[in-house]
Amino acid sequence: MRRRTLLRSLGASAAAFGAGCLGLGGEVVVSVQQSVRVPAGEGWSRELPDVSDSGGAISYEATSEDESFDVYLFRAEQFRYYDEYVKGRDPERTPKGIEQFSKVAVETDGGVYEAATANGGARESLDAAGPYHFVVDHSNYRLGHRMDDHADELSAFVELELVEDRI
Incomplete structure (x- = not known):
């Protein structure tokens, strides 16, 4: 598992470096390649800056060998409701986030659960x-995938890139 994670990290780093050298667009403003552990009933989150005015793009791939999970991309005002939910409060709404990027991880042929942007993690x-x-x-949250009351901690690997296009 650790060898595979290391190889994936090296491959992703080389791809990102190559894309920058080849001029395939934009300035990377956030780059995450990280193993995360998510306790049952909670979520792991990363705040991201606004790139909409500059023609920005996002790409991500989140994988786990444990079980299915959900990925959401929330606007700040939507995240407030999610945060209330995981803190045990009863929010007045449970928004889906930005639907194009909010997904349930599905099992691949290799038995790994994956959620990604279109075309296996391409920029959108x-x-x-x-x-x-x-x-x-x-x-x-929103019952995208059902988790029982005695679920184990989720171990996942997240590759996330947010790009600002300054051209």
Whole structure:
């Protein structure tokens, strides 16, 4: 598992470096390649700056060998409701986040659960106004995937890139 994670990290770094050298667009403003552990009933989140005015884009791939999970990309005002939910409060709404980027991880042929932007984690335009919160969810928020009361901690690997296009 650790060898595979290291190889994936090296490959992703080389791809990002190569894309920058080849002029495939924009300035990377956030780059995450990280193993995360998410307790049952909670979520791992990363705040992201607004890139909508500059023609920004996002790409992500989140994987786990444990079980299915949800990924959400929330605008700041939507994230407030999610945060209330995972803190045990009863929010008045449970927004889906930006639907194009909010997904349930599905099992691949290799038995790994994956949620990603289109075409296996390719960049997609991000036109919605930010700031944003990227979330790997391991709760019953919106019941995208059902988690029982005695679920184990989720171990996942997140590759996330947010690009600002200054051309």
